[in-house]
Amino acid sequence: xxxxxxxxxxxxxxxxxxTAVDRxxxxxxxxxxxxxxxxxxxxKTTLLRxxxxxxxxxxxxxxxxxxxxxxxxxxxxxxxxxxxxxxxxYALFPHLTVAANVGFGLPRPxxxxxVPELLExxxxxxxxxxxxxxxxxxxxxxxxxxxxxAPAPELVLLDxxxxxxxxxxxxxxxxxxxxxxxPLGVTVLLVTHxxxxxxxxxxxxxxxxxxxxxxxxxxxxxxxxxxxxxAAEFVGAANVLSGRLVGNRIETAIGAxxxxxxxxxxxxxxxxxxxxxxxxxxxxxxxVVARExxxxxxxxxxxxxxxxxxxxxxxxxxxxxxxxxxxxxxDGRVPVLD
Numbered sequence: 001x002x003x004x005x006x007x008x009x010x011x012x013x014x015x016x017x018x019t020a021v022d023r024x025x026x027x028x029x030x031x032x033x034x035x036x037x038x039x040x041x042x043x044k045t046t047l048l049r050x051x052x053x054x055x056x057x058x059x060x061x062x063x064x065x066x067x068x069x070x071x072x073x074x075x076x077x078x079x080x081x082x083x084x085x086x087x088x089x090y091a092l093f094p095h096l097t098v099a100a101n102v103g104f105g106l107p108r109p110x111x112x113x114x115v116p117e118l119l120e121x122x123x124x125x126x127x128x129x130x131x132x133x134x135x136x137x138x139x140x141x142x143x144x145x146x147x148x149x150a151p152a153p154e155l156v157l158l159d160x161x162x163x164x165x166x167x168x169x170x171x172x173x174x175x176x177x178x179x180x181x182x183p184l185g186v187t188v189l190l191v192t193h194x195x196x197x198x199x200x201x202x203x204x205x206x207x208x209x210x211x212x213x214x215x216x217x218x219x220x221x222x223x224x225x226x227x228x229x230x231a232a233e234f235v236g237a238a239n240v241l242s243g244r245l246v247g248n249r250i251e252t253a254i255g256a257x258x259x260x261x262x263x264x265x266x267x268x269x270x271x272x273x274x275x276x277x278x279x280x281x282x283x284x285x286x287x288v289v290a291r292e293x294x295x296x297x298x299x300x301x302x303x304x305x306x307x308x309x310x311x312x313x314x315x316x317x318x319x320x321x322x323x324x325x326x327x328x329x330x331d332g333r334v335p336v337l338d
Contacts, residue, residue: 003027004066005155005187006051011060013046020046022211023060030065030154033181033188035198038208039234044191047208048157051189052085053078065154084148084186085157089164090140092132092147099128102146118146122180137165138173145177149184156181158190162197174201195235199223207231223272224333232270232337237299239271239309240337250336253305254327257334268337273312277328278302284324291321302327 006028013021021043028034036044049055050062053069053076061071064083069076092101102118103111119125122142132140141161148156161177162170178201181188192198198205199219207215207222215227226232229240243250243257245265250257252269254276259267278288278300289308290301293315300311300319304327311327319325 002029003063004030005032005064006189007061007063008047008050009061009063011047011050011057011062013043013050013055014058019211021050021057024208024212026206026213026216028187028189030187031185033178033190033201033203035190035192035202035205036208037192037195037198037205037235040193042208043211044193044208045159048085048159048189048191051155052083052157053081081155082151082153083155083157084151084153086141086144086148086159086161088160090132090144090161092140092143094132097129097131098124098135098143101132101143102150104147104150106150114150118150121149121184122146123176138169138176141165141173142176142180145180149186153186155187155189158188160191160193162192162194170197171200177201207234209234225335226270226337229268229270229337237273237310237312239273239276241269241271241307243267243269243336253307254309255329257336260336270335270337271309271329272332273299273310275330275332275334276302276309276311277330278311278313278317278319278325279328280319280323281326282324284326286325286327288319288321288323288325291319 008024008026010023010025011021012023036047038044046055050057057070062069064081068074069081099115103115106114119128122145124139124142162173165173174197190201204216204218205222206213215222215231222235232238241252243252245259248259250259250267250269257269286302286304288300289303292299296315298313298315302309302311302325
């Protein structure tokens with residue numbers, strides 16, 4: 001892959017006895033939107049800060065736009081990296097107006113033209129003289145984004161920008177940020193622990209665990225072809241069934257599936273909940289033991305020979321709690337986890 005914007009090679013960052021980032025490598029092409037996805041404490045924000053220059057690596061190199069900015073014999077200060085950053089709490093100056101916040105890092109002669117242009121881009125024209133406390137959370141976020149874009153950076157870093165926003169507004173704000181950034185062609189690295197954010201915004205996702213990137217790919221690749229069971233379960237609900245190799249197929253309690261090349265004798269099969277179809281049947285081998293209505297769909301928990309499975313079905317398919325059911329696996333991708 002072309003690493004025209006960011007290249008991390010074997011980067012490590014320690015804090016005392018804790019290794020926050022462990023020999024991690026990552027590559028971003030110019031114009032890409034990439035999400036760093038992972039649980040709290042996995043090193044996502046530290047990795048972002050290493051790119052920004054707020055942290056110095058203990059080992060490895062950081063390259064931005066073809067220039068090494070951190071390494072054993074190199075250090076480029078954050079303000080010289082042409083990187084814009086939107087912090088989790090936005091970090092706006094409360095005593096400055098919207099216009100003054102956006103123009104804070106610009107040379108004074110440029111502010112008169114650049115600030116109105118940015119406020120028009122982020123949809124805040126006419127609010128130049130307001131103060132942060134007079135704005136909604138979404139408007140504050142757009143001010144922070146405009147400030148990050150003010151020096152025309154090649155790279156914008158977003159550190160969990162929607163974590164403090166009402167859940168009902170997140171989807172709207174994500175769409176707004178995407179509409180603002182994509183036409184500008186800047187590269188974006190987004191930190192999030194929210195799978196939905198990563199899936200909806202990113203061209204590509206880097207999944208992190210214990211300080212390192214364990215898998216990279218599109219949302220579809222991570223969802224349908226996870227690297228291991230942990231990755232499978234982190235990016236979505238999963239049924240993982242033990243299987244036995246018979247010929248060129250893996251046999252499980254609910255059916256047989258094509259085996260990969262060089263399969264293990266004992267393998268595990270990943271079946272996503274939306275692939276499990278339930279057919280009410282008085283003689284069915286499984287029982288619906290829980291039912292969670294979610295509006296557009298329903299999550300069913302089904303007990304089969306002592307094993308609990310999860311099925312996600314449209315709310316138009318009604319299966320009563322306590323029903324006996326037969327289970328059919330819908331045609332779809334069923335990967336085998338060695």
